[in-house]
Amino acid sequence: MGSINEAPIDLKLPFIDFSNPHLKPGTPHWDSLKSQVREALENYGCFEASFDRVPSKLRSDVFDSLEELFDLPLATKQRSSVVPNAFHQGYLGQHPLYPFFESFGLEDPTLLEVIQNFSNTLWPQGGNPSFSKNIHSLSEMVSELDLTVMTMVLESFGLEKYMDEHMSFASYHLRVMKYEAVDSQATLDPKLVLRVHTDKGLITILCQNEVEGLEFETKKGEWVKYTPTSPSSFVVLAGDSLHTWLNGRVHYPYHRVRLCGNDKPRYSFGLFTTPKDESTVKAPEELIDEQHPLLFKPFVYKQYLDVAFTQTGRKEAAPLRAFYGL
Numbered sequence: 419m420g421s422i423n424e425a426p427i428d429l430k431l432p433f434i435d436f437s438n439p440h441l442k443p444g445t446p447h448w449d450s451l452k453s454q455v456r457e458a459l460e461n462y463g464c465f466e467a468s469f470d471r472v473p474s475k476l477r478s479d480v481f482d483s484l485e486e487l488f489d490l491p492l493a494t495k496q497r498s499s500v501v502p503n504a505f506h507q508g509y510l511g512q513h514p515l516y517p518f519f520e521s522f523g524l525e526d527p528t529l530l531e532v533i534q535n536f537s538n539t540l541w542p543q544g545g546n547p548s549f550s551k552n553i554h555s556l557s558e559m560v561s562e563l564d565l566t567v568m569t570m571v572l573e574s575f576g577l578e579k580y581m582d583e584h585m586s587f588a589s590y591h592l593r594v595m596k597y598e599a600v601d602s603q604a605t606l607d608p609k610l611v612l613r614v615h616t617d618k619g620l621i622t623i624l625c626q627n628e629v630e631g632l633e634f635e636t637k638k639g640e641w642v643k644y645t646p647t648s649p650s651s652f653v654v655l656a657g658d659s660l661h662t663w664l665n666g667r668v669h670y671p672y673h674r675v676r677l678c679g680n681d682k683p684r685y686s687f688g689l690f691t692t693p694k695d696e697s698t699v700k701a702p703e704e705l706i707d708e709q710h711p712l713l714f715k716p717f718v719y720k721q722y723l724d725v726a727f728t729q730t731g732r733k734e735a736a737p738l739r740a741f742y743g744l
């Protein structure tokens with residue numbers, strides 16, 4: 419893994435344009451995007467997706483809503499936590515390992531009542547209807563992009579027959595994040611505000627306000643800074659579970675967030691498709707043969723999260739290989 423202070427190299431992530439209202443399976447355009455998705459995931463484990471189905475007004479409304487959310491008093495924010503400072507549910511902040519970082523996690527954000535309940539906890543006088551509407555709308559639209567990507571992935575590996583199984587196997591999880599403005603004196607010394615990690619689930623789709631900072635490691639160990647080509651862009655990346663399920667066919671990139679003299683906070687919104695807690699992640703027989711021996715022992719997703727994380731952080735830099743590699 420490259421060192422923390424290494425400057426990113428000058429390379430753009432693959433760019434794939436999903437902005438076509440008539441995108442349908444079986445058309446030449448679909449097939450062309452499908453091979454771009456497969457190639458990007460094989461080579462980088464991530465790509466930039468332009469997706470203008472999300473109006474720019476909704477995007478800016480979401481970031482206004484996130485500002486309102488993180489501006490709430492600390493005691494109010496902590497009310498949303500079932501388990502204090504857990505990464506996956508409720509509020510995480512003032513964590514010794516992540517002093518510039520705060521986040522909220524929420525299961526099933528594509529269900530409006532889930533967001534409404536969350537907003538009723540934080541704004542007890544009648545919730546916050548515009549917050550709920552904005553976060554729910556964006557979650558729904560991004561879940562459509564996720565479904566398109568996942569359908570293309572399955573088709574491109576000849577695994578269409580697993581689509582129904584995937585639908586009952588996977589669930590959506592939302593995480594919204596704030597990174598403090600970093601002193602502009604620090605321009606020459608970027609601050610690592612989110613540690614190097616891989617995502618544990620299947621697919622993550624992220625978008626950010628105008629403050630950049632997300633970086634990916636290439637297979638060669640070089641760091642690439644994500645600089646969006648289009649204001650309607652999202653980042654799509656593969657996690658440990660997709661890598662395991664596809665028996666290593668796609669890369670699962672290390673990534674991190676570094677900030678450097680940004681006067682404004684950075685906000686990001688991430689929709690994570692993960693296996694359900696009790697699901698077993700295991701490569702299908704179609705992807706195991708002499709040239710592609712089984713790479714990982716099957717695992718129950720929740721057990722993987724338990725071995726990969728503790729209350730104070732991660733246990734291993736590369737938990738997938740450390741705990742389940744064959």
Ligand SMILES: O=C(O)CCC(=O)C(=O)O
Nearest residue numbers: 595617624632675686688
């Ligand atoms: O804030 C970002 O852009 C990245 C967040 C991230 O990598 C994560 O939550 O897993």
Ligand SMILES: [Fe+2]
Nearest residue numbers: 615616617673
């Ligand atoms: Fe991540």
